[in-house]
Amino acid sequence: MRRLLKLAFDKHAAMNWRLLLIRALALWAALLAFAGPASAEYGDVVINNYAETQGMRPVVFPHWFHRIRFACKVCHADLGFKFKAGGNDITMSKIIEGQFCGACHNGNLAWSVKNCNLCHSGKPGTPTQVHESTSQELAVPAERGKK
Amino acid sequence: MSRFFFPHLVLVSVLVAPASNAATEPQPAKKGPSTEVPVVIQPGTATKPAEGFQAPSLTYQTQQSGTPLNASNSFNRLLKTARRHQAPTDDGIHDPDNDGTKILQPPLEAYANLPRTASDLGNGVDWVKAMDEHIISPRWDIDDPEMQPLVMDMNIIRFPRGSIPNELFPHRQHTLWLDCSNCHPAIFIPQKGANQISMAANLLGQKCGTCHGKVSFPLSECKRCHSQPKVLPGREGVKP
Structure with a gap:
């Protein structure tokens, strides 16, 4: 392994395809080690207002899944979800009382809140955000300096 | 972080191309540093290629320049969305170690029709x-x-x-x-x-x-x- 590494970064080695292969592999391995793949579906919302401080994984809400089944109006007008990731003060006690997610996720219209890990499925440490949103696509964050 | 992914594609092409050359060209039996000169086609010499001749692929240019492709000079360095519609287990925001993640629907399955x-x-x-x-x-x-x-x-x-x-x-x-x-x-x-x-x-x-x-x-x-x-x-x- 050490010999391979030495060969990969040797400036004076004559170029041939084997050396190129070794170098490419070394570079690839280095990139893989660095790259945390964040390629969530457009509109996936991570909600981490309270979850992680309470010892649960963050919640991931897939917009695409829900809009196949419901018009935006159902949640954003009837149920009172605001158009802002993290802008809704959602707690489990409210959900159990039938507010927010609990309007459907009651074991009747959709699976019940007992399936903790289906919502609380986010990677630990992921902050509240909308994935692939414009602000995430910008090379320089648009909301820099806001906080 | 997904800006790192484009270099992977470049590298894959680099990885594949020399291997295919190696498979088709007879390799010298000797070991040690290779002394063979890369085949260069001169422009304007439109002769019929010999039997079994393989046209050199574009990766020859990389080999001739002597420097491997560099991640810091990759194409589309700031492009952020290279991979789309990943399954929850691979999308980077779901926890792949969570049992619930594995039964969530992948987006492309829902988009099929x-x-x-x-x-x-x-x-x-x-x-x-x-x-x-x-x-x-x-x-x-x-x-x-x-x-x-x-x-x-x-x-x-x-x-x-x-x-x-x-x-x-x-x-x-x-x-x-x-x-x-x-x-x-x-x-x-x-x-x-x-x-x-x-x-x-x-x-x-x-x-x-x-x-x-x-x-x-x-x-x-x-x-x-x-x-x-x-x-x-x-x-x-x-x-x-």
Whole structure:
């Protein structure tokens, strides 16, 4: 392994395809080690207002899944979800009382809140955000300096 | 972090190409540093290639230059969305160690029958077309599957400055999904000329950007809003 590494970064080695292969592999391995793949579906919302401080994984809400089944109006007008990731003060006690997610996720219209890990499925440490949103696509964050 | 992914593709091509050359060209039996000279085709020498001759692939240029492809000088360094529609276990925001993650539906499975957009930006799904063609029928009421939306068919045309094509806002497509109260009066004052809309505001997630750029088709699909060719004074008859 050490010999391979030495060969990969040797400036004076004559170029041939084997050396190129070794170098490419070394570079690839280095990139893989660095790259945390964040390629969530457009509109996936991570909600981490309270979850992680309470010892649960963050919640991931897939917009695409829900809009196949419901018009935006159902949640954003009837149920009172605001158009802002993290802008809704959602707690489990409210959900159990039938507010927010609990309007459907009651074991009747959709699976019940007992399936903790289906919502609380986010990677630990992921902050509240909308994935692939414009602000995430910008090379320089648009909301820099806001906080 | 996904900007690192394009170099992978480059590397894959680098990895594959020399291997294929190696498979087709007879290799010298000797070991140690190779002294063979890469085949170079001179321009203008259009002779018939010999039997079994393999045209050198483009990767020869990389080999001749003597430097491997460098991650810091990769193509499209700042492009952030190289991989789309990943399954929950691979998408980077779900925890792959969570049992629940494994039974969540991958987006592409849900999109299988839905009309796709040419750009594949955003979800890559033409949601309104899917609804118009009755491929999906999202409920308008939480309990009543039969209730229908109150659709208002009224177009609004706005005239941006300069040569930017005019923007057509169709109420119909929006009222298929939304209630009047979702936009009026908090986001848009329902009065002609009362709303100051700019792309800057949209980029910051205000006005149209409240949804477009988060869940509805993104701002990079310019012509889906700026869809009306503008006739500039003195340039009538000139096609855009």
